[in-house]
Amino acid sequence: MSLLHVDIASAGYGPVTVLHDIAFEVKTSGRLVALGANGAGKTTVLRTISGLTQAQGSITLDGVELVGLTPHRIAAAGVSHVPQGRGTFGDLTVKENLLIGGNRRPWRTVLAEADAWMERFPRLGERSSRPASGLSGGEQQLLAIARALMAAPRLLLLDEPSLGLAPKITTDLFATLDELGRESDTAMLLVEQNAQVALGIAEDALVIESGRITVRGPAADLRDNDDVRRAYLGV
Amino acid sequence: MLLQQVADGIATGAIYGALALAIVLVYRASRTLNFAQGELALLGAYVSWQLTVWGLPLWAALVLSMAILAALSAAMERTLVRPLVKRHQALPLIIVTLGMMIALNAVIGWAWTYQTKEVPALFGGGALDLGEIAVSRQDIGIAVTVLAVALGLGVLFEFTRMGLRMRAAVSAPESAELSGISTGRTMTIGWAIAGAVGALAGTLIAPELFLHPGMMAPVLIYAFAAATLGGLDSPVGALLGGVAVGVVENLAGSYLPHGSDFKQVVALLIIVIVLLVRPQGMLGRREVVRV
Amino acid sequence: MSVVTPPQAARRADRAADGARASVAEWLRRPRPPLAPPRWLAILATALGGIALLGIPLVNPSYINLTVTLVMIWTVVGLGLNLLVGFGGQVSLGHSAFFAIGAYAVAVGGELGIPHPATLLVAGMLPFAVGYVIGLPALRLHGLQLGLVTLALAMATPAAIRAFEPLTHGSRGIAIDADPPSWVPLAHDQWIYYLALAAAVVAYLATRRLARGRLGRSFVAVRDAELVAETLGVNVWQTKTRLFATSAAYAGVAGGLYAMLLEFVGPENFNLALSISFVTLIVVGGLATVPGAVLGALFVQYVPTFTSSVSPAATGAAYGVVLIVFAFFLPFGLVGLARGALGKVVDRLPGRRG
Ligand SMILES: Nc1ncnc2c1ncn2[C@@H]1O[C@H](COP(=O)(O)OP(=O)(O)OP(=O)(O)O)[C@@H](O)[C@H]1O
């Protein structure tokens, strides 16, 4: 059973069409990674799903059509998107960032869950009442993911979480991500350039080039695919 | 004498601060200046006056007028401002709020004539003697009311879920949308609060300046100066800036040659100096120019 | 593998050609090139217009000449302001200040015994200098901030005039004797009319050259993409200051003519309402169009005479509503409308173009 069905003819920014004939699915509780070079259109795929860019076609989450909805309605429908770069609210405190993530859920639960997050990740807890802009890159990325999960989403969209992070921190982050995904049953659509780590935690994968899907298959198969190895794994 | 001037300046300054607060709320919501902010406040003063003429007690008239202006300001945001903000049209946006400023002023003149009206002071006449200086009850009432409203808004922004949503929408609009916050709605709420605060400022200052259609234009400039001084995106800065501008204006009026004329130039000087020396104001965030 | 879905995205060619269902609002908002009349029509229109403009003051009573002169004065202001706002993208709500400086230059110059057409030069140069000085810091400001500063400037102008009492005689104002020199066989109103006509024609032709030339293109480049313009070698800093100063000079010359026409200046002539009517002028005529200044000038001269007979509030209401409506639906003003309505017809006229 698939959670997300994407079937779009085109998407882009105003007169600029970036994506062409993109079709794929994400299984319930499944994990899909989208690989691609700079400018391939990975971010645009995620932005199109969460309603930030205009698209022709159909995107359904559990049968609910998302195309044409505003981003906040799509979020309410169960999609959480951690955008590329710093997805945190820099002037808000760490705790407020977590609370914002759950702003549509019952407040008591949200307060309790925020506390749980801060207990689990002491680096966040220690800075709970300081502005998020003061956190390190890795901490901010963790906070952004935690914030997104505070919404208890059906689907988590992650845009290059490894961007700008040291290799060690990236590995830790992905381990945490793997763990969190298992606990929450949230489906993930992960966009990455760092194919090594990304393929490690995904089941399925696809490659985007110039706005089209060129390769797709199980993550393990892609790891053995010569073209992919050459282009994205640096071997 | 000097102390007396400062005390007098604080009360007017509180009103400039309140109107500056309205300007800041709108700026935070839509990244624009509402040039009609003064005329909306003027309309608030006229509505209050009209309601008292119809027999309502002044405080009730004030509350009702704040509600009406909140609705009007929100409607203005939805119909005139939002479409242009969405299309990123900065110049048309300036032109539209300028148009609203003139049109509102004309409507007010047409509805209530250009004759001066007397508005009763909300806090009665008389003054309190505080040793060397005497402060009128109205002035004290104004300062306390503005402070109370500011604290109320502070609580709203810091401790409620809606306040948190509004701050998030200002901090990172796109991430806020992605977190399920309707930034359109937070914008409208920002404008509504601004409308109400403006109506309060207009009604409070009306007894002092006498209510007539030209009343708010100079006040608006002082409020802009206050908002610039405090930082266009800082509500606390707006209030402090208001008090500072009020005091400076009062001192300039009394101690400078051609004082009463020079007063009007004070606002211009404050705006120019702040923008050149510290464009983000006292408490504002430095804006990053996007490439 | 559920992920491996055949590319089932249908080749939907449902994107109809843009023009087919464009709404009226879109039609109104579309930018258009200037009308391109055949040469015979251009020459004919210029000749007829020229004869009419030259003949008007000879056959009309002085109050008609007065209003037509005012139209030409507003045209000069509008040309300059449109250079700044329309082509430069920098808003100014304070051009009444430069207009006032020009007017007072003529008035004070007259008091010092300088002959009038000469003071008119000062009326242009002084605001140019002031505009340059203001423009220096102003170029560090962007859109809203400049709007704010110039609004404060407009508000402070009457007070500043009163405060400079020794020079301006405060609220009493200054009376001006602007009779033509003895060798000119014209009445006062005719004399000022021809001066204003000359100024308007020169300003019009100069603006058209500017707008079409290299300088105009660099203005537009700075307006549309400052950083890009800079990398292309446009000196943004200089472009902006010059633009501001030039625009102020237009307003100053117009102010000087205004003072000579009324033969009196006082602080209350130069209030915020004047600045707002300047902005209305360029918005109604059409931002970033040269002929827009003429249509806008006609609007701000004749609409108030009509509306003030309705009610004292009607002028403000009309300006306000017009500003809002044009900002929404007619970004290129009456000129844009004329181009849309007449473009096809004019293009079909036979004759050589050039
Ligand atoms: N706002 C925009 N307006 C116009 N074109 C855009 C915009 N954003 C991105 N593009 C273009 O769309 C294409 C795809 O961009 P996208 O950001 O989706 O790539 P990406 O795969 O995420 O790249 P990266 O790895 O660098 O993040 C690029 O050619 C880019 O230039």
Ligand SMILES: [Mg+2]
């Ligand atoms: Mg990207």
